[in-house]
Amino acid sequence: MALNKNIPLFKCSVIHTMPGRVRVGCRAFQYLSKLNSKIEKNFTGMRAIKSAKINNITRNILICYDKRLTSQDEILILLREIVSKYSITVYKNERGDIGRRISQVKEVREESTEDILKRVAVNAGTLSYSLITKQNWSLISGTSMFSKFTTIPALISIGLIAPLFKTGIGSFRYSLKPNADTLTIISIISSLLLGKDVSALTIILLSDVAELLTAYTMEKTRDSIKNMIDLNEEYVWKQLEDKTVKRVSIKSIKEKDIVAIHTGEKVCVDGKVLSGVAVVDEASITGEFEPSVKRTGSYVFAGSIVKNGNVTVATEKAGDNTVVSRIIHLVEEAASKKAPIQDYADKFASYLVPFNFAFAALTYFATKSAFKALNMLIIDYSCGIKLSTATAFSAAINTAVRNGVLIKGGNYIESLSKADTLIFDKTGTLTEGRPQIVSIVSADKTIKEEDIIKIAVTAEETSSHPMAKAVMRKSGQLDIRIPKHGDIITYVGRGNETTLEGKIVKVGNKAFMEESNIDTSQLESEEEMLISRGESIIYVSFDGKLIGLIGIQDKMRDNMRKAINNLRHKGIDEIILLTGDLKEQAEIVVDKMGIDSYEAELLPENKVQAVLKVQSQGSKTVMVGDGINDAPALAYANVGVALGGSSTDAALEASDISIQGNDPMMLTSVIELSNKTMNIVRQNFGLVIGINSLGLVLSAAGVLPVFWGAVLHNSSTILVVSNSLRLLFHNMERGI
Structure with missing residues (x-):
């Protein structure tokens, strides 16, 4: 039980039991080896427990207890409570373990399209010359084995596969395991030994075409991100000590340097x-x-552009440390963060390579035909299987980047396609994070709404509270000049006080009014109405009397309800709200948005615990936040998504996917893209295995010649790469 990776990490199940003794399995123990003694002390410190011993290898704990003082069920409950205290440590260690288990097999060769095109041109030219002239002269005359390696096609073939010797032979030398390059080298050498130099060139040509398509996809991904946010600036104006400016190379700019940026120029530093x-x-x-x-x-x-005006900037980050450089780096390195299915594909492909040799040996002993045996080496699964995942994920990341979505790796695409639970932050995610005044209620008909704002703004002028800023914005919209007033006194968690025309102004919450003996009962019904609409209330008093209420609300993002409805159709079973706001505010949002459940008044660390609690039940979570106060929860969710992002640094560090725009419908678009990507990967697997299996059967039966075996195998590779390239043309807005 405990060895099954599909069982939730914190599920505790009895493996064996007898009176006064129970062994309980829990996968979490695998990642708690350094805390064994601490956990065991939690048990042995209790009178009912005689002993407790954890085995991290078998992932279980043996507990001996006094059956007169406790029961097996009570021990299980206690065990769950104790282990859950270390949930963050467990998830952190599990992720590190997954990263270390990433396969070390050879990656798709990172060659530029120009280099591959040169190889294709040389190959195609040689192949055309040989087919047209039908001349096959050799540097060594005769029919010896060596003469077969000195024909023009043979020499070109050896030259083209020369880079593979280091990886192909090196792999076998150090790990005693052949890889795809080993198989390619042997198939080419075997073809030459059999005098099939044209077949050898054909194998290499078709393989290079597949590589060319893959390299093209990789380069398109890099170009997309660079075209979106690249600096394209080589020089910058540096301010010298005497306040003059000098045009210098951007590479020479360092921290604390002062640069001048003018209208129309790109900002080159943070x-x-x-x-x-x-x-x-x-x-x-x-x-x-x-x-x-x-x-x-x-x-x-x-990466930002000065549209109008001039500024001087003190450099804090330059070169590769800037936000824009980090974005480019993250996307370029996305391919190194392989999805589990990509890692599986690489391992599966590597495991199949030895079988090709086995098939070749069996075919030769059964048929005594070297040509049939050669086909067993030419037709292999590994190349197509590897490219079927690598190209698909690269193309998907490319498409996402062109639509303003940064995905840090293919692993997050796969995780997103498996997600069943979506967790939202409220402020700045479901809402715009910009509170605004939506209601103004006067206590007296003689008091105008403008008068209430005019009085309120005198006490809120110096406050940085979001609700105070909403009052300041409203005064600006109404073109209200702030009257001369006395010093502002701030009562933390209550409100502000000042004097206007010799009379006291108090602005704050209801508790502040009650402490000041200001009667609020006359507006009690209006107060209830504002609260029922989800508005936060600012009470405004002047000269000891309540003069009005200001209702403030953080507006919901446009299209958010529509996005949530669409997400349910995309396979999201449960939607949860985690917020630091009051319970009453959370309830209103839940009702408006049709959210399943919520937790309110949470600190950032409480959000992490809530995320881990959902994960411990076996759910695959996506956390959507603003990348700042939600950073811990974003980091511990299966996929962390920063929507919009008021702080780019925080969003990049904490999230796995960063949506640069503010349209929540992009959430559904990203999930659609992930689902389509995984469908294409599965299609590719089927195509590679189906076509190559058919080729092996036909070759072993003697129906398929070596040349056509090579064509069939490489055509399957080109087919899956071409199938993956469909993702480059995916329309994220329309979902097609």
């Missing part, structure tokens, strides 16, 4: 604005389509 004002387009970094105004103290990021 840093803080020291002086000047500029309108900056940050769409390529944050996904916000509306340019933002940068003043002294504001931060700018490399």
